[in-house]
Amino acid sequence: MAKYQEYSNGIEPTWCKGCGDFSVLRSLQIALSDLEIPNKNLSVVSGIGCSGRISGYMKSYSFHGIHGRVLPVAQGIKAANPKLTVIATGGDGDGFAIGSGHFIHAAKRDMDITYIVMDNQIYGLTKGHTSPISEKGFKTSSTPYGKEDTALEPALLALSGGASFVAQGFSGYQEELVDIIKEGIQHKGFSFIHIYSPCITFNKINTYQWYRQHLIPLKDQNKKHDKSSLKEAMELVVDKEGMLTGLIYQNQRKSETDAPSLVDQTRALSKEEFDDLFQRLYI
Amino acid sequence: MDKDIQVLIGGIQGEGVLATGAYYLQVLSRMGYHVYGKRHFTSRIKGGNSAMVAYGSVEKRGCGKDQMDIIMALDQDTVDIYLKDLRPGGLLLYDNAIDIQYNKNDAEKNEIQVIDLPITELVKEYGSKIMKNVCALGFLSRVTVIKPEIVEGVVETAFRKKGKKIIEENKKVLQAAVNYEFNSLKGVNYLLESVSEKDRGPVVVGNDLIGMGAVAAGCRFMAGYPITPASEIMQYLSTVLPRFKGRVIQTEDEISAINMIIGSSYAGVRSMTATSGPGISLMIEGLGLSSMAEVPIVVVDAQRKGPSTGLPTKLEQSDLNTLYYGGHGEFPLIILAPATFEDCFYDTVEAFNLADIYQCPVIILSDSLRSLSYENIDSIDFDRIRINRGKIVQEIDQNQNDDTEPFKRYGNLEDGISKRVFPGTANGLHHVTGLEHDEKGYPIGVKASGEGLTEKRMNKLIPLEERDGIILKTNEGNKTLFLAYGSTFSYVERAVKNLDGIVDYGGVKQIKPLPKKQLRQLMNDYEKIVVVENNYSGQLRKIIQAELGNHNQLESLLDFSGEGFKIEKIESKIKEVT
Numbered sequence: 001m002a003k004y005q006e007y008s009n010g011i012e013p014t015w016c017k018g019c020g021d022f023s024v025l026r027s028l029q030i031a032l033s034d035l036e037i038p039n040k041n042l043s044v045v046s047g048i049g050c051s052g053r054i055s056g057y058m059k060s061y062s063f064h065g066i067h068g069r070v071l072p073v074a075q076g077i078k079a080a081n082p083k084l085t086v087i088a089t090g091g092d093g094d095g096f097a098i099g100s101g102h103f104i105h106a107a108k109r110d111m112d113i114t115y116i117v118m119d120n121q122i123y124g125l126t127k128g129h130t131s132p133i134s135e136k137g138f139k140t141s142s143t144p145y146g147k148e149d150t151a152l153e154p155a156l157l158a159l160s161g162g163a164s165f166v167a168q169g170f171s172g173y174q175e176e177l178v179d180i181i182k183e184g185i186q187h188k189g190f191s192f193i194h195i196y197s198p199c200i201t202f203n204k205i206n207t208y209q210w211y212r213q214h215l216i217p218l219k220d221q222n223k224k225h226d227k228s229s230l231k232e233a234m235e236l237v238v239d240k241e242g243m244l245t246g247l248i249y250q251n252q253r254k255s256e257t258d259a260p261s262l263v264d265q266t267r268a269l270s271k272e273e274f275d276d277l278f279q280r281l282y283i
Numbered sequence: 284m285d286k287d288i289q290v291l292i293g294g295i296q297g298e299g300v301l302a303t304g305a306y307y308l309q310v311l312s313r314m315g316y317h318v319y320g321k322r323h324f325t326s327r328i329k330g331g332n333s334a335m336v337a338y339g340s341v342e343k344r345g346c347g348k349d350q351m352d353i354i355m356a357l358d359q360d361t362v363d364i365y366l367k368d369l370r371p372g373g374l375l376l377y378d379n380a381i382d383i384q385y386n387k388n389d390a391e392k393n394e395i396q397v398i399d400l401p402i403t404e405l406v407k408e409y410g411s412k413i414m415k416n417v418c419a420l421g422f423l424s425r426v427t428v429i430k431p432e433i434v435e436g437v438v439e440t441a442f443r444k445k446g447k448k449i450i451e452e453n454k455k456v457l458q459a460a461v462n463y464e465f466n467s468l469k470g471v472n473y474l475l476e477s478v479s480e481k482d483r484g485p486v487v488v489g490n491d492l493i494g495m496g497a498v499a500a501g502c503r504f505m506a507g508y509p510i511t512p513a514s515e516i517m518q519y520l521s522t523v524l525p526r527f528k529g530r531v532i533q534t535e536d537e538i539s540a541i542n543m544i545i546g547s548s549y550a551g552v553r554s555m556t557a558t559s560g561p562g563i564s565l566m567i568e569g570l571g572l573s574s575m576a577e578v579p580i581v582v583v584d585a586q587r588k589g590p591s592t593g594l595p596t597k598l599e600q601s602d603l604n605t606l607y608y609g610g611h612g613e614f615p616l617i618i619l620a621p622a623t624f625e626d627c628f629y630d631t632v633e634a635f636n637l638a639d640i641y642q643c644p645v646i647i648l649s650d651s652l653r654s655l656s657y658e659n660i661d662s663i664d665f666d667r668i669r670i671n672r673g674k675i676v677q678e679i680d681q682n683q684n685d686d687t688e689p690f691k692r693y694g695n696l697e698d699g700i701s702k703r704v705f706p707g708t709a710n711g712l713h714h715v716t717g718l719e720h721d722e723k724g725y726p727i728g729v730k731a732s733g734e735g736l737t738e739k740r741m742n743k744l745i746p747l748e749e750r751d752g753i754i755l756k757t758n759e760g761n762k763t764l765f766l767a768y769g770s771t772f773s774y775v776e777r778a779v780k781n782l783d784g785i786v787d788y789g790g791v792k793q794i795k796p797l798p799k800k801q802l803r804q805l806m807n808d809y810e811k812i813v814v815v816e817n818n819y820s821g822q823l824r825k826i827i828q829a830e831l832g833n834h835n836q837l838e839s840l841l842d843f844s845g846e847g848f849k850i851e852k853i854e855s856k857i858k859e860v861t
Contacts, residue, residue: 009689009714011725039686043706045546056714056725059686061706063549064716066572069542072506072534076546076554077706079530080504084550084706105535263551263705265528266501268670277495277523278663281485282309282440 004029007039009059020171020197020208021051021118027174028087028116029058031181037085045074047090047099050125051118051197054089068098071106071115078111082259085185086112092119096132096152107161107190110253114184114191117154118171120199121206128202138205154194155237155248159230164189166233166249170215171197172208173245180247189253196245218246287340288427288475290353291368292419293361297329299416300357302441304335305657306420308486309437310429311339312659315479318486319347320657326511326595332360341478345623345658345773349849353426353473355419357402359383369395374471376422378402378415398426398467405463410456417453421460427473431461484661489627489654490557493583493647494519496631497555499668502581503529504554506543508536508562511595512651513585516557537562541569541582549578549715551705553635557583559651560602561592567610570644572717574614574740577693577701579638579673581631583647585654586769588845597845598651600769601818606646607795607826613737615744617641620648622754622772622790624658630792632668639673641743642700648794650817652770652847674702679710689713689723696735699743749800752793761787763860764805765840767815768794768823771848775815778853785861786813791823797830806833811860815840817847 007029015021032042039059046055048067055062061084065073074088095103095117106115122140123129129142133154137146158166165187169177177195184191196211218225225232233249269277290307294300301322308318316339323334338347350370356362356377362385369375371393377383380403390397402418410418417438424434435454442450494516497505503524507517521531534540537558544554558566563584573580584606588599606618617637621630631647638645684690692713695701704711714724719733727733753766756776765788767775772790779788787809791798805812814824814837821839828834840856842848 039712040709041707043550056716059712061712062714062724063546063576064714064718065542065545065576066568066717069538069569069572072539072542073546073549075532076504076506076543076548077550078546079532079543080547080550080552080554081705081707101535102539105539109532260528262503262529262547263707265503266551266553266672268501268668269499269527271665273527274499274663274665274668277498278485280523281487281491281495281660 004033007032007059009057011057013057014053015050016201018200019050020120020199021054023171023174023177024116024118024195024197025054025057027177027181030178031185034178035182035185037185041084042087043077043084044087044089045070045077046088047094049091049094049123051089051091052094068094069102070094071099071102074113074115075106075109075111078113080262082112083261086114087185088113088115090117092117092121092131092133093123096154096157100132100157104157104161107158107163107192110162110164110190112188114181114193116181116193116195118195118197119154120197120203122199122203124199124202153237153242155242156234158192159234159237159249163192164251164253165191167191167193167247168245169193169195170211170245171195172212173217176217176219176245183247187250187252214243215245216240216243218244218248286478287338287348288353288473289336289338289347289351290355290423291334291336291351291361291365292355292357292423293332293334293365294357295329296324296327296331296333298357299413300333301335303416303419303423304337305486306416306437306441307337307423308339308657308659309441310424310434311337312483312486313433313437314429314475314477315481315483316340317343317483318657318659319344320486321347321652322655324596332358332364334361334365344777346770346777349851353423355423356383357415357419369393371395374398374426374473376400376426380404396471398471401463405459406456409459410452414453414456418456418460421457425461425463426468426471427475429475431458434461481661483659486657486659488515488657489621489624489649490515490585491519492624492627492660493557493631493649493654494523496628497581497635498523498527499628500553500632500635501670502553502555502635503527504544504547504552505531505556506534506540506547506554507531507556508534508540508558510559510562512587512655513557513559513583515654516583537565538569541566541580542572544580545569545573545576545578548580549576553639555581555583557585559585559587560589563602563605567605570616571610571612571614573644574616575717576715577642577740578715579642580644581634581638581647582644583649586648586650594845596651598770598817598847599843599845600650600771600816601822603648603794603822603826606648613741615641615643615740616795617643617645617744617747618648618793618795619645620768620792620794621653622768622792625660625663626792627653628663629667636669636671640671640700642673642703643744648769650769656770674700676702676704676708676711679704679708681710684710686710686712691722692724693720694722696739699739744796747793748796748798750793750798751801752798753789753791753801753805755787755789757787758784761785762810763787764789764809764812765815765857766791766812768792771815771817774848774850775853778850778857781850782854782857786857794823797827799831802827802831806831806836810836812837813840813856813860814838815848815853817842819843
């Protein structure tokens with residue numbers, strides 16, 4: 001048994017054959033295995049959608065919540081027990097449509113969690129509706145005459161929201177993906193990993209081939225940008241219209257690992273503590 | 284007769300009338316009185332009229348009375364709005380810096396005494412503008428002949444964190460008011476003597492006690508979004524929890540708040556949120572997740588007048604239907620309703636215990652009067668605090684479960700209550716989902732039936748139907764029972780006592796599951812049951828009828844003015860049905 005399989009619960013994913021999410025699942029498992037994160041200290045949280053099923057395939061403390069709310073749940077878990085490695089996962093609809101409000105605030109709050117979004121630029125589980133990341137003019141069952149508005153740029157949202165780690169990956173580039181996920185997990189703060197993960201069933205435009213043609217791996221660029229510069233990171237995303245893979249921005253701001261576990265603090269008060277609390281009620 | 288006094292202090296919002304009222308209540312508390320304070324305010328920071336009704340009585344009441352003995356007006360609005368509530372022969376005091384207008388004929392007819400006070404003048408002379416509230420307190424104490432040292436003591440305590448200089452300045456203003464010589468005060472006698480040597484304790488609002496109850500229950504995480512009339516709970520916990528290594532997060536919205544506490548509670552820490560109607564509407568989906576995933580949470584709903592934004596600062600008890608029936612699908616949930624001020628503390632502790640024992644959401648159903656009214660509390664029984672965390676597995680032996688198979692988090696279909704294990708525990712890995720799932724937490728897919736699992740969840744609360752969830756006050760031979768919940772209970776109590784207990788009355792403290800056994804008994808024991816609530820449609824009455832029938836035996840007494848019941852209205856109903 002390969003080491004990464006220690007992070008698999010053996011359940012066969014319900015994803016379509018060839019779905020990009022298989023690669024994300026494998027990359028996550030390899031990253032965790034390379035970092036030797038104990039299964040018992042691993043909490044994988046997911047939202048609703050095809051990609052949301054990912055938590056159900058992990059050998060971990062897995063939590064599959066409701067649509068769009070993966071980040072509040074993940075932050076709650078981390079706040080309660082900072083010793084846990086918390087991985088929040090979901091799709092582009094979950095994260096950038098219904099859950100977009102939570103996204104920028106989670107970035108701003110900068111808790112030490114890793115947020116992996118599997119972006120296929122379409123709603124797969126509802127059988128092919130438009131997503132906030134679908135391009136303008138994109139035809140789906142809910143936009144039969146073409147999508148009216150432009151695509152949202154998740155990396156810019158994350159950067160302006162205050163995320164301290166922003167990276168992008170592609171299901172077709174598994175090696176890079178593993179590295180990015182490892183860096184994201186090791187980063188102390190909110191790590192946003194935006195992964196282009198093709199839907200082979202409903203998105204006939206943004207295919208593996210299309211991504212290979214359009215994506216620019218940062219590691220292959222001759223001119224390296226300053227990863228700690230928010231300005232350069234933003235310029236890069238704007239210039240390349242988000243079609244990048246690799247680490248875009250990292251700003252190590254703080255360490256949260258030393259925060260106390262609130263779980264251990266859930267206890268009865270002593271009489272002295274209680275009396276003190278009562279005295280403090282006086283105006 | 285119970286010796287009591289009720290004063291209304293009104294002025295422009297932001298001028299400190301609330302503080303005057305609160306200090307005055309604290310003064311009365313030090314003299315041994317039971318106190319009650321009710322705020323009248325609007326949704327703005329400065330400007331508009333704000334008033335506080337301060338009530339003190341020898342007997343514990345939990346509410347005030349309909350009419351005022353004294354009105355202290357710091358603006359014209361106070362006279363315009365509240366003079367009608369002054370009892371005949373009552374006293375109208377006002378700041379003579381404003382040219383008060385009122386109907387002199389009416390005042391004369393009602394034998395109302397009117398006295399002008401140099402509040403603004405004294406403040407200008409002895410202190411600064413912000414001390415108007417202390418000056419008003421001084422005059423109020425003067426008129427009610429309270430010993431100056433008691434008032435000084437309260438001011439000292441209130442300003443203890445602001446330093447000696449501020450205390451001295453305020454005392455100077457206070458003394459100026461107390462020593463002010465004027466003729467018109469002669470003949471005014473509202474003598475209040477200390478009725479007990481014992482201080483009757485701090486004056487706080489119900490929300491403070493809910494917050495303190497949470498800390499005592501071991502709650503160490505709160506996520507919330509500000510809203511009237513629930514914010515004080517977040518404020519209290521924000522101040523106190525860090526001292527106990529706990530944490531409060533003000534979230535981006537109520538949806539985030541409820542999902543965050545689901546996450547934190549799943550990870551093992553007792554967690555809560557607090558909101559009002561609009562927030563409850565946003566949290567409903569989260570309640571379903573908490574119930575489906577069997578993750579305990581405590582949610583306070585301090586109800587206010589709806590629908591939509593409604594009248595945010597006014598009273599209503601109209602969220603009950605939403606909470607009793609609300610949400611898509613069917614799921615178990617517990618609703619507790621603190622009937623008295625003290626209940627705010629004890630019921631909160633119980634809410635956390637029930638949530639952990641039954642692994643479902645528990646709602647503390649408060650309302651704007653239960654949450655925001657002031658009362659004094661002389662003690663809380665430390666020995667009554669019990670923490671029961673239910674079925675938690677701290678350690679799992681490797682022989683029992685070695686993680687080749689997930690821990691059966693949703694095992695035990697017999698009483699429906701499964702064992703919980705927190706992330707971080709060895710050999711306890713499992714899956715949690717809002718999808719219908721099997722014992723291991725995995726989605727059951729299309730082949731399996733969800734019937735048994737629905738029953739597992741729904742049936743686990745059945746034992747609570749047998750509990751006595753209604754507190755009863757009875758007299759031999761009465762054939763009519765008045766039932767109320769939340770702040771309305773104290774109003775019913777007052778009305779019944781005013782009429783020498785000619786009906787029995789009770790407070791419904793556990794609304795869901797409805798205490799069916801006890802209710803069936805009550806339906807046998809009484810010819811008529813009147814359910815008193817602050818809403819338009821008689822929600823609690825209809826719930827009782829839907830669950831238990833007996834349609835002709837129950838009737839409603841309703842108020843949805845937003846101001847709460849007048850005692851007189853309840854008295855009329857009592858007279859009508861007896």
